[in-house]
Amino acid sequence: MTFEEYMKEPVNALYAFGEDELREIKRKISTEHLEQLKKLAEEAMQIPYQSVTYKKNLVLVQDKHDYESFSIYSWPNPDTEDGLPYIKRDGYQNPKHLEGDKLALRKMAYAVYYLGILYYITREKKYYTRLKRHLYTFFIDKETRMNPNLNHGQAMPGINEGQRGGIIDFGVTFGYALAVLQCLKGQGLLEYELCLKLGGWLRQFEVWLIESPFGKEMRECTNNHALVYDYLLLIISVFVDDFYMMISIKSRYADRMKQQILENGDMPLETRRVNSRSYYFMNLKLFIEIGKILCLDLKYPLLKTAVQYYSEHNSIQAWPYPQRVPFTEEYDNYFYYIAKKYFGVKGFNMRQSNTLQYILLADVYGG
Helix, strand or coil, X not given: CCHHHHHHXXXXXXXXXXXHHHHHHHHHCCHHHHXXXXXXXXXXXXXXXXXXXXXXXXXXXXXXXXXXXXXXXXECCCCCCCXXXXXXXXXXXXXHHXXXXXXXXXXHHHHHXXXXXXXXXXXXXXXXXXXXXXXXXXXXXCCCCCCCCCCEEEECCCCCCCCXXXXXXXXXXXXXXXXXXXXXXXXXXXXXXXXXXXXXXXXXXXXXXXXXXXXXXXXXXXXXXXXXXXXXXXXXXXXXXXXXXXXXXXXXXXXXXXXXXXXXXXXXXXHCCCEHHHHHHHHHHHHXXXXXXXXXXXXXXXXXXXXXXXXXXXXXXXCCCCECCCCCHHHHHHHHHHHHHHHCCCCCCCCCCCCHHHHHHHHHXXX
């Protein structure tokens, strides 16, 4: 997977591998696939260090250390001379949504995720050195660090200067990089000073997620927003050893399923979207990833039904709902792996490709 491929659908391109999974991948990955992985990672090695302070213009914020981004589906109003207030067009991405700091966040997260996996598997110091510098530049160094808030994320010009969707920006990008960092931390592969300083930033950010109006809104949602929120808060709490928060998220896990999954496996708040398969897959993935991190037995009846539902509809022809943007079929390699390992669903074949998912999972799928 190249950065360009990742950018087509960041919400489904990365996965929260646990330490047991990366350990198995490290043990079983073939020489051929490892060389492919290293070759793909050359691009990640070349990504420049990123910072919110590098933005050219301060549109929403007064402090350059504050994160700002724009709503992905908001467009200038065709009925007004100045285009304000912006209007929503679900499923139609405005290219300008990457202005501000969203692109910098994605580049940093992509690099840390890739380099973290390579360092876990190979122990080659060059990957760690590059990864460490990315983290210091974005989160720790005084001159370039991001302030631990998302008050100006996913703004809609003419309507607001930020909304809760900024948490999605962060959750589906750095949230997955942080899962890899947690695996490195578990193996003693992160330096103490880095853990201490990044952990300090994350604790401040955790407080913002819990106490800010946007964080409170996200927690009360009944669609994928709630799961992105729980996933991000959970992976942060694991990294900083906040056991109370882990228990809190665990306590509402089953209720999230009852809110979102019907008895037939449908998730109506996702399947009614213009790109319904992308959103369904994202939500199913998040349910599974949260359960894995919490070390739960994933065989909840509703979750099993959702897995079966997707397994019966996981093709362009079989998917019964709208999908305006073509779904990347290779993303299903993660589903095949999860369905077999955690739910005993068999009868699938990996979709052979040059994607990160296939390279990492091909050698462990049959085992």
